Amino acid sequence: MAPLLAGLLTGLSLIVAIGAQNAFVLRQGLTRHHVGVVVAICALSDALLIVVGVSGVGALVQEHPVVLTVARWAGAAYLAAYGLRSLWSARRAQVLDPLESRGRGRGRVVTTTLALTFLNPHVYLDTVLMLGSIANQYADGRWWFATGAVVGSVVWFSALGLGARAAAPLLGRPGTWRVLDVVIGVVMLLLAVRLVLG
Structure with missing residues (x-):
């Protein structure tokens, strides 16, 4: 049970930090726009990357740094681009209208979710390399560690996406939604700068 608990806590400690993916999941949860699809993609992608890391593929990625550079x-x-779009949205007052977003296509939401997940090199560093390295220290218990990390990911994304609905009444005020757009835009731009600076 120790590797399972260690995997759960380590996975949560890496995933809970605010980032592009979490901000997007929160926004989708607040607008109630394809939340289940977004949560499922994020959780399954994390699970896939954790399994890849525990399988030892992390060493292969480390030997080919061009993958991380691209x-x-x-x-x-x-x-x-996403950050600038959020800041552009913040210039006008708006309110949360869940019905307004329902007309948007699922394909666009899926594409954005996949891009925010797989175009982030920190995902590979944290999930594939770091979690993979820590898991392999548990030898025979490494798959229990991986299971704990996957459970942590599923719990986090489910809570973030589905729990955001509770905050929806607060976003009935235009000023609150404007602040959220500014915060998301600034976070995205800071993460972009951080990636460029390495």
């Missing part, structure tokens, strides 16, 4: 520049460009 992901870094593509991720920075995507985050900058």
Whole structure:
């Protein structure tokens, strides 16, 4: 049970930090726009990357740093564009209208979720390399560690996406939604700068 608990706590400690993916999941949860799809993609992607890391593929990624370089520049460009779009939205007052977002296509939401997940080199560093390295210290218990990390990911994304609904009444005020757009925009731009600076 020790590897399972260690995996759960380590996985949560890495995933709970505010980032582009978490900000997007929160926004989708608040607008109630394809929340289940977004949560499922994030949790399954994390599970896949954790399994890849525990399987030892992290060493392969480490030997080919060009993969991380490409992901870094593509991720920075995507985050900058997303951040600027959020800041542009913040210039006008708006209220949370869950019905307004329902007309938007699922394909666009899926594409954005996948981009924010796989174009972020920190995902590979944290999930594949770091979690993989820590898990492999448990030898025979490494898959219990991986299971704990996967459970942590599922719990976090479910709580963030589905729990955001409780905050929806607060966002009935235009000023609150404007602040959220500014915060998300600034976070995205800071993450983009951080990626560019390495």
